[in-house]
Amino acid sequence: MTDSSESLAVRFENVSFRYSEQSEWIIKDINFSITSGEWVTIVGGNGSGKSTLIKIMNGLLKPSLGRVYVLGENIEMENLLKIRKCVGVIFQNPDEQIVGITVEEDIAFGLQNLMFQRNEIISRVDHVMSLLKLEEFRNRPVRTLSGGQKQLVAIAGILVMHPKIIVFDEAASMLDPQNTANLHSLMSDLHRKGFTVIQVTHDPEDILRADRVLVLNQGRLAFEGDVPTLMKQSEILEDAHTLPPFVVRFKKALYRRGIELSGGCKSEKELAKSIWEYISVM
Numbered sequence: 001m002t003d004s005s006e007s008l009a010v011r012f013e014n015v016s017f018r019y020s021e022q023s024e025w026i027i028k029d030i031n032f033s034i035t036s037g038e039w040v041t042i043v044g045g046n047g048s049g050k051s052t053l054i055k056i057m058n059g060l061l062k063p064s065l066g067r068v069y070v071l072g073e074n075i076e077m078e079n080l081l082k083i084r085k086c087v088g089v090i091f092q093n094p095d096e097q098i099v100g101i102t103v104e105e106d107i108a109f110g111l112q113n114l115m116f117q118r119n120e121i122i123s124r125v126d127h128v129m130s131l132l133k134l135e136e137f138r139n140r141p142v143r144t145l146s147g148g149q150k151q152l153v154a155i156a157g158i159l160v161m162h163p164k165i166i167v168f169d170e171a172a173s174m175l176d177p178q179n180t181a182n183l184h185s186l187m188s189d190l191h192r193k194g195f196t197v198i199q200v201t202h203d204p205e206d207i208l209r210a211d212r213v214l215v216l217n218q219g220r221l222a223f224e225g226d227v228p229t230l231m232k233q234s235e236i237l238e239d240a241h242t243l244p245p246f247v248v249r250f251k252k253a254l255y256r257r258g259i260e261l262s263g264g265c266k267s268e269k270e271l272a273k274s275i276w277e278y279i280s281v282m
């Protein structure tokens with residue numbers, strides 16, 4: 001069955017999920033849409049259902065109730081392979097995604113499985129290796145790499161498949177600051193090129209990069225909207241065991257001390273400008 005609005009990357013319609021008929025509901029009657037090309041960040045406390053939601057999104061789990069559409073198509077058994085090709089997910093633990101012996105073999109695995117031409121495989125693998133600065137590891141056995149290096153290999157293995165929707169499920173959790181910054185710039189690059197980027201994160205600063213944010217609280221969708229709207233209701237984040245970004249906490253702390261800053265505070269630069277304007281008229 002096909003949904004008419006193919007400009008939507010993902011649509012959840014009244015989706016509920018539980019792992020077995022006897023167990024508790026993990027996802028509770030969730031509705032949302034993600035437009036193609038959007039950057040959506042999903043936050044929420046531990047166990048709030050973020051990874052479960054992602055697994056439903058790429059067909060790894062079937063919703064217990066409701067419907068899920070990816071690029072206009074309802075996820076069904078018959079189109080699972082197609083859906084998984086469209087939605088590339090980079091999970092938190094790279095060991096779950098590593099399949100080849102050497103780095104090069106691991107990255108090429110998905111393409112080989114789908115019988116891509118040898119020249120195409122070589123060109124795509126070379127491209128992602130250079131993008132993620134993995135060339136020096138080309139012939140290394142993956143098991144000899146560090147956690148962070150394995151994570152980069154897992155990311156390469158997804159990017160090489162050219163998915164239209166790329167999900168980063170706490171993908172930076174094993175990366176050092178340098179590689180985290182590289183990953184953020186890669187995500188921005190993918191977003192600029194028109195890919196749909198979905199990020200699951202516990203880092204409050206990531207919220208500010210998103211076009212839109214979904215907040216999960218114990219399996220319910222507590223908020224769906226843009227960053228400025230969420231920042232005006234940052235208690236939604238706190239209720240969902242998630243810290244608001246530093247600039248919001250700082251602005252609030254000043255407010256409690258009687259200092260009310262005007263202007264937006266989407267970045268530290270904007271915050272500094274608002275403080276400058278405040279003290280300039282004192």
Ligand SMILES: Nc1ncnc2c1ncn2[C@@H]1O[C@H](COP(=O)(O)OP(=O)(O)OP(=O)(O)O)[C@@H](O)[C@H]1O
Pocket residue numbers: 019026044045046047048049050051052053
């Ligand atoms: N395979 C499973 N079988 C049964 N329950 C599960 C399974 N996987 C997850 N759960 C439960 O589902 C709930 C949501 O888990 P999920 O991993 O989706 O949360 P999360 O928001 O991604 O958490 P975190 O931030 O800690 O990674 C948790 O209570 C978890 O114990």
